[in-house]
Amino acid sequence: MSFFETFQLAVKNILGSKMRTFLTMLGIIIGVCAVIVIVGLGNGMQGYIQESFADMGTDSLTVMIMGRGSSRSVSEEQMYEMVADNAETLKQISPTVSMSGSLKIGSDTVSATSISGVSEDYFSIRGYEVSQGRGIQYTDISGRKKVCVVGQYLNMAYYGGNAVGQTLKIGGRTFTIVGVMAAQTEDLEEGGTDDCVFLPYSTAARMSFTGTINSYTITVQNTDQISQAKTLVENELYKVFEDDDAYTVSSMAEMVEEMNSMVNMIIYILAGIAAISLVVGGIGIMNIMLVSVTERTREIGIRKALGAKEGAIMRQFVIEAAATSALGGVLGILLGYGLSAAATTIIANVMPDTPITVSPSLAAVVLAFGVSTGIGIVFGYLPAKKAAVLNPIDALRYE
Template sequence: MSQSFRLSLKSIASSKMRSFLTMLGIIIGVASVILLVSLMQGMTNYISDSFSDLGTDQVSVSVTNTDTRNVDVDTMYEFLEEQQDLFAAMSPTVSVGGTLKNGTESSTTASISGVGEDYLNIQALELSMGRFIQYSDILSRQKVCVIGSYVAQELFAGESALNQTLKINGEAYTVVGVLQEKADSEEGSSDDCVYLPYSVATKLSFSADISSYVFTVKNTDYMEQAKSVLEDYLYGIFMNEDLYNVTSLSEMLEMVTSMTDMMTMLLVGIAAISLLVAGIGIMNIMLVSVTERTREIGIRKSLGAKRRTILQQFVIEAGVTSSLGGIAGIVIGCILTPLTGNLIGFESTPSISAILVSFGVSAGIGIIFGYMPARRAANLNPIDALRSE
C-alpha cells in the first residue's frame, strides 16, 4: 500500500501540468461547493439575525374594514385584555407619507408611523434621550414625535433635537424623544424614522380607519395557538377570511429558511456537475496513463506482480490525484468564502460540513472513476503488454 502511494506521487510529479489539468475540475467543483454552501449559510444567519432584531415573538395583523363588519382600536385592546395569558402587548400602526423639515433642512426618505405607547417595548427600541409616545399623547392628540438617530443628525445638524420643532407635511411637532442608533444612521435605514401617536397619524393619513396592528406573544412556544386564537376572533367579526390576514415573523422566518435551503441544494447540484466532469477527466487521463505504461505493467506482471497489486496502484493513483485536487479546492474555497461574504455585505465562514462532504466526494470520485482504467491495467496480458511499443 505505501509503495503504491509513493509510486502514485512519483507519477503525478513526473507530469505536473497534466496532473494539474486533471485536478482542475475537482478544484473548481470543491471550491464552488464550499463557497456556495458557506455563503448560503451566512445569508441564512444574516436573515435570522434580521428577523430576531424585528422580534420573532410578533404577530402582524392587517384588516380590511367594511361598512357592516369592522374592528377598531378599542376592539383590539378589548381582545388583548381577554387574552392576556397569550399576548403581552399590542400597538396599532399607521403608515404616513410625507416630508420632514427643520429650517432649511428637509427629508423625504424617513418612514413616518403612528404607533401606540407599547410600541417601544414591542420592537425592543431604546431611547438615547427623552421619552416615547405616551397614552396621554394619544388620548389628547398631542403633536409630539420620537425620531430616529439619522433624522436627528440630518435635520438638526448635530444639535440636541429634544424639545425642538419638526415640521411634518407642514405641521409643527415637538420632538420628545430620540432613539438610539441601530443601523449606523444611514438614509432609508431603521434609524431614518419618525413615530407619532396613532391618533394624530390618522389625521395625517386622511383616514380614521386603522387597518394594521402588531401583537407580541408572552411565550413563542405558543405562537401557533396565539395566531389561531387571533384568527378565530377576527373570523367571528368579519365572517370572511379575505378581509383579514394574520402573520407571525417566526412563520416568515421558517419560510425564508426553507427557501434558502432549497436554493443551497440547487446551487450545490449545479456545482456538483463540475465534480462529475472532473471524474470523467480523471478516468480519461488514467486510461491514457495505462496506455503509456503498458510495457511497464507487462514487466511488473512478468516479474510476479499480482493482478490486485496493479489494480491497487492505479486506483490509489486516481484517488491521490482527486484528493490533492480536493485539498487545493478546500484551500481556495476557505479563502474565497470570507472575502466574498464581505463583498456582498454579510459575514460568512467556511462550512465544516461542506468541507468534509466535498473532500469525501472528491476522493470517492477519483476512486470510482479510476477503477475502470485500473481494472483494464490489471487485466493486461503480460506477453501482449511486453510487445507494446
C-alpha cells in the same frame, strides 16, 4: 504488497508527471472550489437576511385588517382584549398608523421622513431605545396629545442634538418633541432608519380622517410559539369577520424562513451546476489512468509474472486515481477558502451597507472532499480493471 506500499507507489507515479497530474486534477479543483464558495455565499446571505429581519422582530406578528365594509369591524379595544385573554401565548400589542402628511421643521419641508402612530409599547416591541427625553406614554394616547418622538437623524440634522422641547409640524398641526430615539445605524442619512417621527396612534388615527386603525403589531411570549400564535389570532379574527379575506396575519419568522428557502434552492441549483465540473474532472482522471495503463503495460506484465494477483494490480491503480482526486479536492478546498475570504473583502468594499460574510460550512467541505475522492475511485475503476485482467505474456511482449 501492503496498502502503505501501494499508496507510496501511487504517490511516486503521481509526482513523476507533475504537470500532467495537475491538469488532470484541474476539473476536481475547480468543482470543489466552486461548490465551497457558492455554499459559503449562501450561508452569508442567510446570515444577512436573519440579521436584517432580527431588528424588525422575528417574535412578532403583523396584522392587517381590511374588514367587510361597515357591517363588520374590529376596534383597538377588541384587539387589546384578545391579547389580554391569551396572555399565555401573546405578549404585547401596538396599533400602527402610517402617516402621509407633510412634515415641516422651521421653514424646511421634509419629504423622506417616515411618520407613524404607535402605542406606548411599540419601542419595547421593536427593541428601540430613547436616548433623550421620554417615549410615547399611555396618557399621550388617551388624551390624543400632540407630542412625538423623533429619530436621531432629525435630532442632529435640524436641532443640533437638542430636539427635546422643540416643535415641528405634521399636516399643518404643531407637535412638541418629547423624546429622541437612540441611533439605529452608524450612518445617519435622509430616508434612513433614523429619519423617522413617532406620535400617539390615537392622534395619528384622528389626523387620517377615517379614524380607523387597520394595522397592528403583536409579539409572542416565546418565538417557538409563533405558528401557534398566528393560528390563534387568525381564529379570533375569523370569529369577528367570518371571512378569511377580511384580514391577513403574517410573521417575520415565516418571511425569513421563506426567503431562506428561496436562497437555499438557488444555492443548490448553482452548486449542482458547479458539481458538473467534478464529473468532468472524473472523466479526465479516467482518461489519464487509461493512458497510464497503456504506458505501464510491460511493468504490469512483469509484476504479474512475479506473482502479483489481479487484486493487487487493481488496488494500485484505484489508489492512484483516488489519491489524484483527493489531492485535487484538498487544493480545491484551500482555493475555495481563499476565494471566500477575498469575496468577503470585496463585498465589504463594494457594498459597505450590505455586510455579507462568505463562510463555507464544514458539512459542504467534507461533502465536496468526499465526492471528489469518490469520483476518483469510481472513474479509476475501469482503468484499474483493464490493468488487472492483462495477460502477462501479452503485456511482456508489448512495445
